[in-house]
Amino acid sequence: MNRSLKLFSVRGIDLRLHITFPLILGWAALQFGMIFGSLNGAIFGIAAITILFVLVTLHELGHSFAAQYYGVPVKQIILTPIGGMAQLMRMPEKPLQELVIAIAGPAVNVVIAILMLALALSSGIELSTLLSTTGRLAGATPLSLFSYIFISNIFLAVFNLLPAFPLDGGRILRALLALRLDYARATNIAAAFGRVLAVLLGIYGLINGSFFLLLIAIFIFGAATQEARATQVSHILRGYTVQQAFSRSAFRLQPGYTLQQAANMAAYSRQRSFAVVSGDQLVGFLPHALLQSSLRTHPPYTLVSDVMISDIHPVTPELDLHVVQQRLLSEKLDALPVVSESGRILGLVTLRQIVDLFRLVQSKPPIVQGSPSA
Numbered sequence: 214m215n216r217s218l219k220l221f222s223v224r225g226i227d228l229r230l231h232i233t234f235p236l237i238l239g240w241a242a243l244q245f246g247m248i249f250g251s252l253n254g255a256i257f258g259i260a261a262i263t264i265l266f267v268l269v270t271l272h273e274l275g276h277s278f279a280a281q282y283y284g285v286p287v288k289q290i291i292l293t294p295i296g297g298m299a300q301l302m303r304m305p306e307k308p309l310q311e312l313v314i315a316i317a318g319p320a321v322n323v324v325i326a327i328l329m330l331a332l333a334l335s336s337g338i339e340l341s342t343l344l345s346t347t348g349r350l351a352g353a354t355p356l357s358l359f360s361y362i363f364i365s366n367i368f369l370a371v372f373n374l375l376p377a378f379p380l381d382g383g384r385i386l387r388a389l390l391a392l393r394l395d396y397a398r399a400t401n402i403a404a405a406f407g408r409v410l411a412v413l414l415g416i417y418g419l420i421n422g423s424f425f426l427l428l429i430a431i432f433i434f435g436a437a438t439q440e441a442r443a444t445q446v447s448h449i450l451r452g453y454t455v456q457q458a459f460s461r462s463a464f465r466l467q468p469g470y471t472l473q474q475a476a477n478m479a480a481y482s483r484q485r486s487f488a489v490v491s492g493d494q495l496v497g498f499l500p501h502a503l504l505q506s507s508l509r510t511h512p513p514y515t516l517v518s519d520v521m522i523s524d525i526h527p528v529t530p531e532l533d534l535h536v537v538q539q540r541l542l543s544e545k546l547d548a549l550p551v552v553s554e555s556g557r558i559l560g561l562v563t564l565r566q567i568v569d570l571f572r573l574v575q576s577k578p579p580i581v582q583g584s585p586s587a
């Protein structure tokens with residue numbers, strides 16, 4: 214997560230650039246520099262890729278704004294050499310909402326294509342020129358740059374609409390299936406499509422020597438498998454609430470404790486994260502990772518209240534466990550404090566407890582092969 218650089222933020226969504234991003238710029242400069250055999254070619258390549266990623270960002274903002282419209286918070290958009298990713302804090306509740314969120318990205322590219330086409334036609338450039346003037350034929354001119362962007366933008370929309378999970382088309386497919394089928398089953402079908410497409414894409418990439426396609430294929434395969442599994446977990450956890458998993462006897466810290474005392478308590482109790490309480494009211498939270506990093510950067514007599522997260526959103530016992538699981542994963546926490554409606558501290562719910570409950574629910578009851586002894 215820290216391997217990215219924040220550029221700016223829009224409507225509370227951070228736009229971040231992955232540290233490997235300069236690779237694609239270098240690749241483009243080299244590639245186009247060789248095609249055109251000049252410095253102009255290299256500049257053309259960098260300009261083309263930069264504009265292409267502006268289009269990718271607009272595409273991701275399309276998804277993000279649609280998500281926000283349905284009340285789904287968006288954490289950030291990350292740009293990597295193989296594309297952009299809008300990270301939603303949770304999945305939308307209804308299949309129809311997922312459908313709209315998935316369509317909103319490619320829809321942005323369709324609008325851009327129409328605007329570019331209108332601009333080209335009004336400037337007297339014909340469609341055939343626009344489509345045939347690839348950079349290779351016309352040299353590193355503004356017109357070939359315009360044409361390159363026009364074609365790439367259409368490619369973006371079409372590629373993302375392939376019905377392979379986790380591409381937008383796969384999400385649309387899952388949402389459509391989920392209107393009729395059980396959500397987990399719909400996900401499995403969409404993920405299977407995703408894996409088949411990934412393998413085909415990978416083979417095509419290998420035959421044509423396209424390292425880039427191979428990378429995308431590996432990404433799609435991994436993401437399809439991972440998201441299908443996560444959906445299954447939350448599906449199995451459906452119907453269970455925090456009440457059934459959380460620990461009421463979890464150790465607590467007080468704001469006046471020092472980091473050393475907190476570290477001692479962690480070692481003694483083997484508990485990783487702690488609610489910080491004053492009386493019976495929750496005032497903060499000290500997750501494992503924060504305690505560890507604070508011990509490195511602060512003297513041991515620093516007060517817990519100086520480093521704790523003081524605006525942590527606790528959970529209530531009535532909350533669905535799959536919602537908590539999604540939150541823990543997306544916020545990269547291993548536990549969350551549990552409070553009553555009135556804000557009174559009740560305990561801690563941990564990822565470990567959720568995994569244990571999941572295993573318990575998932576495992577079939579043992580078959581008793583007893584033979585009567587009498």
Ligand SMILES: [Zn+2]
Pocket residue numbers: 272273276318319373381
């Ligand atoms: Zn998309």
